[in-house]
Amino acid sequence: NGNCVIDLGTLSGVFPGSQVEISDDDEPQFMIHGDVIHAGLNTAEVQLKDSIALNKTHYYNVKITQYSENPITISLANKIDKSDNLHQVINKLLDIVPSRGADDNSEIFVLLEQKKLILQTKDGTNIFETDTENDTSAWQNDIKESIRAYEQSQFLRKYENRSDRYEFELKMHAVECNSISKILNEVGDEIRIGTCVQFEVINHGIAGAYFSILDIQPDNLINLVLPSIELGHSPDEYFLEPGQSFKTSYPIEIAQPVGVETLKLVLSPQPLHLQKIIASKGRNTRGVESYSSFEKMFSDLYKTNTRGARVKKNRVEDISVISKIFRIII
Incomplete structure (x- = not known):
């Protein structure tokens, strides 16, 4: 049927979406490729590119040949009263399985309060x-986009990829808003608005x-802090040789929303054009x-529906991602 089972599974880091190459020592010309479609702990089912009978x-x-990250999954619970027509509308729109709709351990809850439809983490x-x-058509795309943005930001918040190739540090200094040269102190775990x-x-x-800094806001918006594209800079300008350092030449004022903010310092052997991806979603x-x-x-x-989305895994030697987490307070 064009499928086969291999003796590698999730314990070996093999998840659906991973790509496989199969060869035969007895036949040097034999080589076939396929994609992992199901994965257990120690085995995985591969869909072969060509239909061929294997012995x-x-x-x-x-x-x-290409590892995939563990598929992104977000659990949703529909807390709207089942007698309300909106309950079934939401189940169908967000693909919520009714038998699991009341799971109190879910990551997102769908609520109805005073005629307002709310998604609450x-x-x-x-x-x-x-x-x-x-009208439902006025908000159904927005509600899906809110879930996608949450999934994306949660994935990035947890994402780490350390490479022995790089040893970088990211610092945040509190400075005078009208005098970047006057450093007040290094920022700790909390920082006030303003x-x-x-x-x-x-x-x-x-x-x-080359280095970039991604900012993941408490409301799940993702911004590119560096390179500073809006100031006319390009990604290939942001490169540090061993022993070098870089400081932003302008103050950045901390603003709403309050909550946990996550910075990601991304290091790579070539410039990354992340702003183009953000702008085009x-x-x-x-x-x-x-x-x-x-x-x-x-x-x-940025896929429209990332519930169960398969994301290709980075090769460790190619990239390094370092996190800095702090809380914005009033």
Whole structure:
């Protein structure tokens, strides 16, 4: 049927979406490729590119040519009264299985309060709100986009990819808002709205790298802090040799919303064009063949429906991602 089972599974980092190459030592010309479609702990089912009969008693070489991240899954619970017509509308729109709709351990809850439809995360943060008197077509795309943005930001918040190749540090200094040269102190775990900061990136290692800083806001919006495209700079300007450091030449004022903010320092051997992906929401495929593994992963996160989405895994030697987390307070 064009499928086969390999003796590698999730314990080996093989998830659906991974790509496989099968070869045979007895036949040097034999080589076939396929995609993992199901994965257990120690085995995985592969859909072969070509329909070919494999000998079940013969030993074949299996090589994973492209690993995939664990599929993104977000659990939703519909808390709207089942007697309300909106309950079924939401189940169908968001593909919520009724038997699991009341799971109190879900990550997002769908609520109806005073004729307002609300998406609320398990920590009590509202990520979407609309008046139910509005026509369904007016908000159904917005509610899906809110869930996608939450999934994307949650994935990036947790994402780490350390490479022995790079040894960088990201610092945040509190500065005078009208005098960038006057550093007040290094920012700790909390920072108040209205505080001005300066970013500093230091290369402590023996290899140079291009660097970018992504900012994931408490409301799940994602911004590119560096490179500073809006000031006319380009990604290829942001490179640090061993022993070099970089400081932003302008103050950045901390603003709403309050909550946990996450910065990601991304290090790579080539410039990353992340702003193009953000601006196009991953729809700009021109030149996608030249995307780095991180750019491809970042672009994949903008898929319209990421519940169960498969995201290609970065090769560790290619990229390094370092997190800095702090809380914005009033």
